[in-house]
Amino acid sequence: MKSIFNKTASMLLALGALSPAAHAVNDLPGGPGNWQLNLHPGVTRIAEEQSWLHWFMLITCLVIFIAVFSVMFYSIWKHRKSVGHKPANFHESVTVEVVWTIIPFLIVIGMALPATKVLVASKDTSNADLTIKATGYQWKWGYDYLKGEGEGVSFLSTLDPTHREMSNEGAKGQMPDDYLLKVDNPLVVPVNKKVRIITTANDVIHSWGVPSLGVKQDAIPGFVRDTWFRAEKTGDFYGQCYELCGKEHAYMPIHVKVVSAQEYTGWVQGEMKKAAAKQDDPTKVWALQDLVARGEKVYAANCAACHQPNGKGGGPIKPLDGSPVVLDPDKSKQIQVVLNGRTTPTGQMPSWKQLSDTDIAAVITFTKNNWSNHTGQVVQPAEVQAQRGK
Amino acid sequence: MSAVLHPDHHASDEHGHEHHGAPTGWRRWVYATNHKDIGTMYLLFAFFNLMVGGALAMLIRAELFQPGLQIVNPELFNQLTTMHGLIMVFGAIMPAFVGFANWMIPLQIGAADMAFARMNNFSFWLLIPAGLMLLGSFFMPGGAPAAGWTLYAPLTLQMGPSMDAAIFALHILGASSIMGSINIIVTILNMRAPGMPLMKMPMFAWTWLITAYLLIAVMPVLAGAITMTLTDRHFGTTFFNPGGGGDPVMFQHIFWFFGHPEVYIMILPAFGIISQVVPAFSRKRLFGYASMVYATSSIAILSFIVWAHHMFTTGMPVTGQLFFMYATMLIAVPTAVKIFNWIATMWQGSMTLETPMLFAIGFIFVFTIGGFTGLILAMAPIDLLLQDTYYVVAHFHYVLVAGSLFAMFAGFYYWSPKWTGVMYNEKAGKWHFWLSLVFFNLTFFPMHFLGLAGMPRRYADYPMQFADFNMIVSLGAFGFGLAQVYFLFAVLLPVMRGRGEPAPQRPWNDPDGKGAEGLEWEVPSPAPFHTFETPPRLDPTATRILDARVMPERHEPVVVPTGH
Numbered sequence: 040m041k042s043i044f045n046k047t048a049s050m051l052l053a054l055g056a057l058s059p060a061a062h063a064v065n066d067l068p069g070g071p072g073n074w075q076l077n078l079h080p081g082v083t084r085i086a087e088e089q090s091w092l093h094w095f096m097l098i099t100c101l102v103i104f105i106a107v108f109s110v111m112f113y114s115i116w117k118h119r120k121s122v123g124h125k126p127a128n129f130h131e132s133v134t135v136e137v138v139w140t141i142i143p144f145l146i147v148i149g150m151a152l153p154a155t156k157v158l159v160a161s162k163d164t165s166n167a168d169l170t171i172k173a174t175g176y177q178w179k180w181g182y183d184y185l186k187g188e189g190e191g192v193s194f195l196s197t198l199d200p201t202h203r204e205m206s207n208e209g210a211k212g213q214m215p216d217d218y219l220l221k222v223d224n225p226l227v228v229p230v231n232k233k234v235r236i237i238t239t240a241n242d243v244i245h246s247w248g249v250p251s252l253g254v255k256q257d258a259i260p261g262f263v264r265d266t267w268f269r270a271e272k273t274g275d276f277y278g279q280c281y282e283l284c285g286k287e288h289a290y291m292p293i294h295v296k297v298v299s300a301q302e303y304t305g306w307v308q309g310e311m312k313k314a315a316a317k318q319d320d321p322t323k324v325w326a327l328q329d330l331v332a333r334g335e336k337v338y339a340a341n342c343a344a345c346h347q348p349n350g351k352g353g354g355p356i357k358p359l360d361g362s363p364v365v366l367d368p369d370k371s372k373q374i375q376v377v378l379n380g381r382t383t384p385t386g387q388m389p390s391w392k393q394l395s396d397t398d399i400a401a402v403i404t405f406t407k408n409n410w411s412n413h414t415g416q417v418v419q420p421a422e423v424q425a426q427r428g429k
Numbered sequence: 430m431s432a433v434l435h436p437d438h439h440a441s442d443e444h445g446h447e448h449h450g451a452p453t454g455w456r457r458w459v460y461a462t463n464h465k466d467i468g469t470m471y472l473l474f475a476f477f478n479l480m481v482g483g484a485l486a487m488l489i490r491a492e493l494f495q496p497g498l499q500i501v502n503p504e505l506f507n508q509l510t511t512m513h514g515l516i517m518v519f520g521a522i523m524p525a526f527v528g529f530a531n532w533m534i535p536l537q538i539g540a541a542d543m544a545f546a547r548m549n550n551f552s553f554w555l556l557i558p559a560g561l562m563l564l565g566s567f568f569m570p571g572g573a574p575a576a577g578w579t580l581y582a583p584l585t586l587q588m589g590p591s592m593d594a595a596i597f598a599l600h601i602l603g604a605s606s607i608m609g610s611i612n613i614i615v616t617i618l619n620m621r622a623p624g625m626p627l628m629k630m631p632m633f634a635w636t637w638l639i640t641a642y643l644l645i646a647v648m649p650v651l652a653g654a655i656t657m658t659l660t661d662r663h664f665g666t667t668f669f670n671p672g673g674g675g676d677p678v679m680f681q682h683i684f685w686f687f688g689h690p691e692v693y694i695m696i697l698p699a700f701g702i703i704s705q706v707v708p709a710f711s712r713k714r715l716f717g718y719a720s721m722v723y724a725t726s727s728i729a730i731l732s733f734i735v736w737a738h739h740m741f742t743t744g745m746p747v748t749g750q751l752f753f754m755y756a757t758m759l760i761a762v763p764t765a766v767k768i769f770n771w772i773a774t775m776w777q778g779s780m781t782l783e784t785p786m787l788f789a790i791g792f793i794f795v796f797t798i799g800g801f802t803g804l805i806l807a808m809a810p811i812d813l814l815l816q817d818t819y820y821v822v823a824h825f826h827y828v829l830v831a832g833s834l835f836a837m838f839a840g841f842y843y844w845s846p847k848w849t850g851v852m853y854n855e856k857a858g859k860w861h862f863w864l865s866l867v868f869f870n871l872t873f874f875p876m877h878f879l880g881l882a883g884m885p886r887r888y889a890d891y892p893m894q895f896a897d898f899n900m901i902v903s904l905g906a907f908g909f910g911l912a913q914v915y916f917l918f919a920v921l922l923p924v925m926r927g928r929g930e931p932a933p934q935r936p937w938n939d940p941d942g943k944g945a946e947g948l949e950w951e952v953p954s955p956a957p958f959h960t961f962e963t964p965p966r967l968d969p970t971a972t973r974i975l976d977a978r979v980m981p982e983r984h985e986p987v988v989v990p991t992g993h
Contacts (some may be wrong), residue, residue: 064893071894075882078814089810096808100801108794111772115790120712120779127777128941130714135773136766140720144766147758150808155751157810162747206890210497218496218893238744243584244677246817247744250883255813257743258676260583261671262743281742281817281885283577285584286504289888352506355571355589386571387587428576 067216069251070277079250082272082297086253088157096150103146161253164267167235169228175238175245175258175280177342177389178287182226185237189307190316195393196222198290200339204348206290220277223340225294228270229303235267243285249278249295257282265385269295287344319397321420327404331416334405337398341391342406350410355386360410370418373403374426392427396420438489459554462546463958464531467553469848470763471528476921478520481836483910485513490906496887496896506889507575512567514578515595518695519602520560522833526698527552527609529840530637532848534613536949536956537631538580539622539965540973544615545608549671552608559601566598568593579688582669585658592662596655602729603648610641610648617641622948631947635722636701639729643690643697646733651687656682675829678743687734693732696830697725703789706839707771709937709945710786711778717770722765724770731760741812757807759941764800768793768867779943784858788839791833791866799827802877817887820880827874835865838916842967843945848930849924850955857919864912871905893930946972 066072071079081087118124131141164215169187173180176195184192199221208217215221228234238247238258248255249268255278268277275402298306339348342359346352350360359365364373377399380390391399400420456895461467489509494498501509535542543549555761566573571589574580585592621630630638657668658680667673669680708715715721737745737753745753770792780786802824806812815821835869838861845854875898884895891899923929932954938944948967951974952960964973 067892067894071882071892073894073899074878075894076878078881079883085810086814089814092808093805093814094810096805096811100804104797104801106798107772109770111775111793114772114775114778114834115780115782117779118711118776118780120781124711124777124779126779128713129777130716130718130774132717136720138769139769140762140766143762144759147761147804150804151755154754154810156809158750158754158962159747160441161810161813162750180610206496206498208497209499210495210890210893214496214893216893219890220892243587244581247515248742248816250814253814255742255816259671259743261674262678266744278883279885279888283507283581283584283887285587286502286507286575288507289503289885289890354502379759380711381586384570384590386589411831 041091061337064214064216064218067220068276069275070217070220081253082251082270082274082276082420083253083268084271085157085161085268086251088160092153092157093421095153099146099150100391101236161266162195164265165236166233167267170235170237171228172237172239173226173247173258175240175242175247175283175284176393177242178291178395179341180226180245180247180291180293181225181241181393183276187232188229188304188391189310192307192310194197194224194310195225196224196294197340198222198292203290203344217277219290220279220292220294222292222294225275225296227296227298227303227306229300230270230273230297232300233267233269235265237265239262239263241393244282245284245291246281247278247293248281249276249293252278252295255281270295273299275296288328290344319420321396321424323397324416324419324421325397325400327408327415327417330404331408332400333398334401334403335409337402338405341394342402350406350412355383356390357383359406360412362412365406365412366414368414368416369402370416370422371426372428373407373416374423375402377428378423396423396427399423435843440886460633461550461553462541462542464535464546464549465848465956465958467543468528468531468533470553471531471556473522474553474560475521475525475528476562478516478524479913480610480917482513482516482521483913485516486508487910489513490903492889493891493899494903495900496893499590500887502777502890504575505572507887508567508575509746510887511575511577512563512573514562515574515599516844517829517943518578519599519609520556520563520690522695522829522837523602523606524556525837526637526640526695526833529633529698529702529837530609530613531842532636533844533949534616534634535620536952536960537634538617538620538625539945539948539961540616540620541959541962543612544620545612548608549612550901552605552612553571555605555608559598559605562594562601563598569594579681579684580655580658581684582658582661582675582677583671586662586670588662589697590970593659596659599655603652606648610644613637618841619832622961622967622971623636623966624969625971627912628719629971631701631845632704632718632721633701634960636697636704636725639725640694640697643694643729643732647690647694650683651691653685653713654687657683671933678740681740681743682737685739688739689736690729690732692778692825692828693728697729699792699833700725702840702843703771703792705945705947706785706789706843707774707793709843710783710789711715711775712939712943713774713778714946715770716776717766721770724766727763728760731756731763733863735760737924738807738809738812741809742816754807754809758804758948761800761804761807767799768800783937784855784862785839785843785852785937787859787862788835791862792835792839795831795835795869796828796973799824799832802827814883817885818880819876819884819886822886823880824877826876830873831869837864838865841938844949845924846936847949847952847954847956849927849929850932851924851927851929852932852936853920853924853929857915861912861916861920864915865909868905868908868912872909875901875903875905946970948972948974 078090081090127243170185172183181195181199183291185187238256240258240260244259254266254268276295280291352358378392381388397420400423403418407416569591574592574595576584660666661670667675669675669677735757738757879898933955935950966976
């Protein structure tokens with residue numbers, strides 16, 4: 040016994056020593072709070088009704104729980120042998136048994152009615168003002184604005200790579216409030232507009248959920264599903280992937296930025312301009328340094344999570360530094376692996392065909408000319424394009 | 430009446446089993462056909478797996494003690510959560526209940542042994558290669574399976590060769606379960622002592638009869654789902670692979686058609702144990718025996734039509750969600766009836782609080798919390814927020830740990846005097862209970878808050894705001910783990926070595942005969958190697974034996990109880 044107490048005591052001491060680090064962050068509005076006990080404050084009508092429903096259930100269940108267990112503990116207290124209670128002899132009563140079957144049945148019906156109302160409302164995705172497709176990738180989200188203002192806008196949303204490194208380093212020191220929730224490109228939507236989110240996935244099942252908006256919908260490869268929300272407040276709202284999707288499951292957050300109608304229009308125009316400027320000419324011939332510089336960024340955002348910044352990989356993840364495929368003079372081998380992925384007995388490299396030809400050319404050139412790899416080979420976007428579909 | 434108690438009987442029975450023609454050495458165990466020996470092996474196998482699965486849980490909690498990655502990488506973390514689930518469900522809880530069934534069902538119904546003694550041996554020894562294959566998968570290239578214990582496609586298609594090992598292990602475990610179930614059904618239906626109709630059968634035998642039917646119904650479904658996963662992985666089929674037109678959601682439907690009855694497979698025998706323990710220590714017959722049987726049966730039937738409540742976020746049509754929501758909420762009714770019956774059994778009783786009763790009361794109290802969170806999760810609109818969060822983790826540990834595991838501890842403390850012939854250390858048992866109860870709640874109660882705040886399950890790292898509760902949860906988990914190690918050294922090993930007060934034949938009865946009832950208490954402690962070789966003649970309540978001839982080693986006269 041003593042050893043257990045000693046261990047607990049020493050752990051509590053450790054707790055005391057560690058807790059300042061754990062307390063160093065503030066609540067994150069639109070995301071989780073410290074010591075948060077209940078659901079997030081809802082910013083959609085559905086989320087508010089879910090919250091109401093939860094309170095209703097919690098209180099009903101608590102009342103029943105206290106009533107039932109008062110009877111039990113009263114009985115344990117009063118009907119003990121040590122206080123000299125003699126056992127009674129009854130062991131059935133049809134009336135009582137029928138009554139306590141019917142009462143729970145009625146209570147359950149009383150609970151089901153309001154739940155039905157909220158459920159039916161939450162499933163009605165018709166008449167949306169804006170339709171956005173959210174695609175789950177291992178391990179990031181892709182957003183395509185399909186219909187409504189902003190149609191045609193399309194981008195990937197990835198966890199800030201510095202947060203991924205902080206995680207590897209054990210989350211020590213001063214941590215940001217939005218640790219593991221900060222993305223490069225948040226999903227921007229207008230306030231008070233019905234936004235329909237269509238989910239699908241590229242590889243395995245993911246789940247797109249944002250607690251404050253009261254939505255969660257699995258993203259299933261090969262299928263489309265939908266959900267909707269109408270945010271009634273502007274602000275930043277955070278969610279994460281809710282379906283186990285492989286090793287980086289914890290590192291594909293969701294950040295929804297709800298803005299006013301004017302801001303939204305401005306944002307859409309900016310995105311359109313950016314898209315036009317970013318439109319790479321796939322026939323452009325690049326110089327080695329330019330491609331390596333661009334490839335380094337693509338690598339940090341997409342590849343470093345598995346292959347590591349030092350290119351050494353780890354466990355079933357193959358190293359790129361010194362890899363025969365990377366060093367191979369036949370450039371098409373590596374292009375094929377990046378485009379289509381590869382399954383080995385120990386694991387799987389996902390397909391990266393969603394990246395542009397220029398990005399793929401850049402990242403391959405980068406890996407061929409970084410660390411101890413000095414091939415001097417340059418892969419041009421046109422070569423990637425030629426390998427697509429092969 | 431007092432003559433049926435044998436306070437001195439154990440004195441000559443220190444090495445009782447050796448006098449009754451038991452085989453010795455390794456042959457006794459490898460060739461075992463005796464239901465008691467096989468039951469013991471099942472229970473030891475289950476306890477070993479409980480410790481292994483528990484060690485994995487400790488690693489998980491050590492990693493989650495603080496935000497950031499400290500001990501394991503995310504890949505190994507997923508392997509740990511997956512293997513913790515598989516080992517606990519298929520290696521610990523299910524074999525433990527089969528162990529209880531092997532030991533107690535023949536004793537409770539007055540049968541000489543299980544119906545198919547050699548198949549019984551086979552279904553135990555199948556567990557060993559399956560267990561080795563499952564555990565060995567950690568050492569295969571790429572590590573253990575990491576797709577979650579639910580093995581959702583198409584993530585399973587990305588796993589290494591260990592996935593195949595796990596699939597074969599589950600096939601074998603399923604075959605073993607089916608054989609065990611057939612054995613239990615045939616034993617119960619054909620080998621009850623004359624004078625024991627089904628409706629006078631002890632509740633533990635009843636719940637296992639129903640559980641065995643559930644097992645036979647759903648284990649082939651699991652086998653089908655994982656076989657399709659296997660052919661998807663290796664033979665180019667595309668049942669669940671969307672790349673070839675397959676449907677990943679179909680896997681979930683098939684898996685949960687197995688998985689939800691599986692949940693009841695893991696809890697109905699626990700209900701049975703509690704229905705034995707509560708009356709014994711209340712010194713009163715079980716209230717509403719018939720309604721208990723009907724409630725158990727209706728839970729079993731309902732369990733087949735609620736599976737998709739695990740899938741509210743996959744995007745079913747609204748009518749489908751409504752159907753599964755209503756059906757799930759209906760299960761609250763028979764479950765409530767059971768709770769009320771147990772409390773009515775205690776009401777006006779004459780209670781004592783030995784360790785089995787403590788665990789039974791702990792079960793009722795904490796399991797009900799898990800039941801209520803189940804009701805909350807059953808509401809599809811709330812489940813949209815809580816699906817795949819720590820709320821779900823809290824819920825199923827409340828029903829599986831405080832449910833199944835606590836009931837098994839109650840059963841162990843209740844029946845171990847009969848198994849081992851010695852009384853466990855009551856003080857150690859009480860310590861074990863209170864440590865388990867406190868640390869259990871410290872571990873799993875804060876998980877409700879984490880889930881409500883939106884923390885997803887199966888995460889190796891989490892936002893800083895979740896850090897405080899996670900630290901408490903981890904501390905609770907370490908305490909709970911240590912409490913079980915304490916159980917091993919302070920309770921289990923001593924009674925297995927035969928250390929402790931010699932157990933009377935009826936350890937749980939007062940001198941006036943009030944207390945535990947049932948045929949298992951009609952045989953000496955420890956139970957002789959062979960019991961009820963001749964079918965016993967039973968009194969009208971089917972809880973007492975009228976003749977002494979079935980117990981040749983018993984020399985004392987038997988006094989028939991007068992009136993009941």
